[in-house]
Amino acid sequence: MYRYDSFDREFVRSRVAQFRQQVERRIDGSLTEEEFKPLRLMNGLYLQLHAYMLRVAIPYGTLDSRQMRQLAHIAERWDKGYGHFTTRQNIQFNWPRLKDVPDILDALADVEMHAIQTSGNCVRNITADHFAGAAADEIADPRPTAELLRQWSTDHPEFAFLPRKFKIAVSGSPVDRAVTRAHDIGLRMIRNGVGETGYEVSIGGGLGRTPVIGSVVRDFLPVADLLPYVESILQVYNAIGRRDNIYKARIKITVREHGIDAFRERVEQRFRIQHKAFTSAHQALLKRISAMFAAPAFIEAPTGAFDAALARDPVFRSFVDTNLHPHRNPQYAIVTISLKAHGATPGDATAEQMRVIADLAERYGHDEIRISHEQNCILPHVHKRDVPAVHAALREADLATSNVGLASDIIACPGMDYCNLATARSIPIAQDIATRMKERGDERQVGDLKIKISGCINACGHHHVGHIGILGLDRAGVENYQITLGGDGTETAALGERVGPGFAADDVVPAVERLIDTYLVLRSDEDEAFLATYRRVGMQPFKAALYPDTVLAAGR
Amino acid sequence: MGRGNSGILVRDTGFRDDDWRGEFVQWSGEEDHSALPDLAALDVENTASAEDIVPLFERIALIRIAFPSHMDGRGFSLARHLRLLGYRGRLRAAGHILADQYTMARRSGFDEVEIDPDFAERQSEEQWLFRADWRTHDYQERLGRRQ
Ligand code: SF4
Numbered sequence: 253m254y255r256y257d258s259f260d261r262e263f264v265r266s267r268v269a270q271f272r273q274q275v276e277r278r279i280d281g282s283l284t285e286e287e288f289k290p291l292r293l294m295n296g297l298y299l300q301l302h303a304y305m306l307r308v309a310i311p312y313g314t315l316d317s318r319q320m321r322q323l324a325h326i327a328e329r330w331d332k333g334y335g336h337f338t339t340r341q342n343i344q345f346n347w348p349r350l351k352d353v354p355d356i357l358d359a360l361a362d363v364e365m366h367a368i369q370t371s372g373n374c375v376r377n378i379t380a381d382h383f384a385g386a387a388a389d390e391i392a393d394p395r396p397t398a399e400l401l402r403q404w405s406t407d408h409p410e411f412a413f414l415p416r417k418f419k420i421a422v423s424g425s426p427v428d429r430a431v432t433r434a435h436d437i438g439l440r441m442i443r444n445g446v447g448e449t450g451y452e453v454s455i456g457g458g459l460g461r462t463p464v465i466g467s468v469v470r471d472f473l474p475v476a477d478l479l480p481y482v483e484s485i486l487q488v489y490n491a492i493g494r495r496d497n498i499y500k501a502r503i504k505i506t507v508r509e510h511g512i513d514a515f516r517e518r519v520e521q522r523f524r525i526q527h528k529a530f531t532s533a534h535q536a537l538l539k540r541i542s543a544m545f546a547a548p549a550f551i552e553a554p555t556g557a558f559d560a561a562l563a564r565d566p567v568f569r570s571f572v573d574t575n576l577h578p579h580r581n582p583q584y585a586i587v588t589i590s591l592k593a594h595g596a597t598p599g600d601a602t603a604e605q606m607r608v609i610a611d612l613a614e615r616y617g618h619d620e621i622r623i624s625h626e627q628n629c630i631l632p633h634v635h636k637r638d639v640p641a642v643h644a645a646l647r648e649a650d651l652a653t654s655n656v657g658l659a660s661d662i663i664a665c666p667g668m669d670y671c672n673l674a675t676a677r678s679i680p681i682a683q684d685i686a687t688r689m690k691e692r693g694d695e696r697q698v699g700d701l702k703i704k705i706s707g708c709i710n711a712c713g714h715h716h717v718g719h720i721g722i723l724g725l726d727r728a729g730v731e732n733y734q735i736t737l738g739g740d741g742t743e744t745a746a747l748g749e750r751v752g753p754g755f756a757a758d759d760v761v762p763a764v765e766r767l768i769d770t771y772l773v774l775r776s777d778e779d780e781a782f783l784a785t786y787r788r789v790g791m792q793p794f795k796a797a798l799y800p801d802t803v804l805a806a807g808r
Numbered sequence: 809m810g811r812g813n814s815g816i817l818v819r820d821t822g823f824r825d826d827d828w829r830g831e832f833v834q835w836s837g838e839e840d841h842s843a844l845p846d847l848a849a850l851d852v853e854n855t856a857s858a859e860d861i862v863p864l865f866e867r868i869a870l871i872r873i874a875f876p877s878h879m880d881g882r883g884f885s886l887a888r889h890l891r892l893l894g895y896r897g898r899l900r901a902a903g904h905i906l907a908d909q910y911t912m913a914r915r916s917g918f919d920e921v922e923i924d925p926d927f928a929e930r931q932s933e934e935q936w937l938f939r940a941d942w943r944t945h946d947y948q949e950r951l952g953r954r955q
């Protein structure tokens with residue numbers, strides 16, 4: 253894992269000191285809320301429906317037990333005892349008091365964490381594959397790249413006042429778990445013909461009100477050119493991105509209006525002078541960073557306990573089935589801890605649960621934890637012999653829900669329950685769907701199904717890339733939910749297509765059930781997942797199931 | 809002709825009166841600038857193209873880039889671009905710039921910031937001096953990004 257050196261430490265402390273002074277000026281009235289706003293946003297502090305909300309970055313989703321315990325401590329001491337993990341590898345505290353925020357930031361700095369650039373029109377928290385450094389299918393660990401980008405983007409003098417926010421994601425595997433194609437810049441680590449690693453760079457992806465799958469701007473970028481090239485992209489965007497209309501300010505619109513070829517030409521033109529812009533210091537730093545991400549000292553031990561538990565215990569078997577993923581070391585497993593217990597708020601964790609996860613990471617997981625954009629926690633390195641013990645401990649803490657990748661493993665944004673931009677609730681819809689799936693008892697038979705819910709058009713719940721996407725809108729004061737089908741956030745990225753008119757809140761669960769039942773009838777066999785069936789048969793049968801004639805007639 | 813020079817300059821040492829005595833010529837990017845006086849000062853919008861100004865680099869002593877709003881960061885990239893293209897003359901950011909942005913201006917290649925006197929009343933010299941230590945805590949420097 254990356255460790256702060258004195259430079260990082262002093263930087264973060266100086267930012268806290270600046271913010272402490274700004275909060276004092278706000279509280280004594282010498283700053284108005286309007287003047288204070290850009291300053292607090294630079295430090296991740298939002299004003300929400302009921303209170304301030306502090307968004308803390310978990311860079312590329314990696315943290316250790318000490319950091320997790322500190323998050324638990326913050327939740328207990330300054331909030332209501334829980335935190336909310338978001339779809340961008342951040343954690344949000346929903347109830348901090350303004351006067352406490354500098355202390356919270358100091359507590360974060362104590363464990364090498366911060367809330368810098370989690371909001372505002374700047375480069376946001378860099379996200380990465382949550383299985384980084386562990387996945388069997390990985391080409392290279394994306395985290396050194398993400399850390400280099402974190403440092404580069406921190407306080408970047410040119411890019412703190414961009415036309416709009418800017419999101420970068422990095423994936424180190426051909427299997428894209430970081431949704432790179434839905435980011436302003438997506439970096440996929442690849443190998444070229446002669447075996448060198450580099451990046452495939454895509455730009456202009458994004459969800460929100462105008463969802464776009466990113467376009468490749470450079471099919472192979474050598475590792476050493478990363479910062480000069482990314483800086484060129486940002487310079488072009490900063491110069492020609494639109495500032496007259498907030499809805500047209502993201503780079504996806506710039507790319508669309510100018511065309512990817514013309515945009516690429518401008519970037520390459522800037523890039524030609526960018527070689528003068530840097531010494532090779534960043535490459536030396538990248539080497540140092542990479543060394544810090546060396547794999548832990550894996551243990552050699554028999555895995556008999558794992559096999560025995562598998563043979564003996566059906567509950568363990570189903571946990572292994574859904575919550576374990578192949579590790580690059582065959583004696584190990586990647587264990588996902590679902591934060592989606594049926595009926596709970598997706599992504600919420602109590603302080604107590606955070607401590608359980610921290611303890612398990614320390615005891616059985618080489619002290620590493622990851623947070624996924626799917627709002628779950630991950631122990632990336634667990635020796636198989638220890639999985640039964642981990643599972644038993646998770647069961648005791650109510651954290652052993654075996655539903656990763658299934659219908660109840662829903663991504664949902666905070667929606668109307670917290671967010672002042674929301675047009676509808678999303679958490680209760682997720683809870684209802686999950687509860688119903690439990691009652692039906694067939695979600696394992698249904699298999700791989702990604703349901704994603706957003707409470708407004710801003711699409712923080714990634715509904716466009718859900719196999720089933722649900723978007724909550726406001727129709728004359730009444731919540732109305734639109735359903736899209738066929739979205740995909742992986743390397744075969746696709747945007748979901750809207751099926752038809754929306755549904756009232758109470759009709760969403762039955763609608764989802766009709767979709768699932770239709771799939772169960774149509775699938776060629778048990779191995780054909782929902783998305784594959786949808787791609788094979790198309791929308792029509794699903795549309796017919798959602799809108800039987802009578803409903804259509806009544807609606808007209 | 810560009811705007812006059814009645815503003816207050818901010819430098820690392822604090823406030824001072826503008827010492828530039830000459831006129832500012834508005835750069836439009838299109839006109840024939842053969843008549844430009846030697847060592848002139850140029851007023852440039854933040855939408856200008858740095859490349860277009862390159863032929864004039866030897867003939868101008870000062871470039872003043874307008875900041876129409878503190879939320880508009882185009883001027884930072886323009887300054888950086890001018891520097892990378894080899895401009896060595898004086899570079900000034902003028903307009904709506906917050907004291908909290910002083911560090912960004914200096915790191916982007918500006919030598920100084922020009923603000924209106926009434927703006928200087930609200931954003932006191934003390935607030936600017938608080939951010940005058942722009943060389944410390946600079947990630948870009950550690951990454952080898954040249955100033
Ligand atoms: S999608 Fe809308 S409602 Fe949900 S968190 Fe984002 S802005 Fe808020």
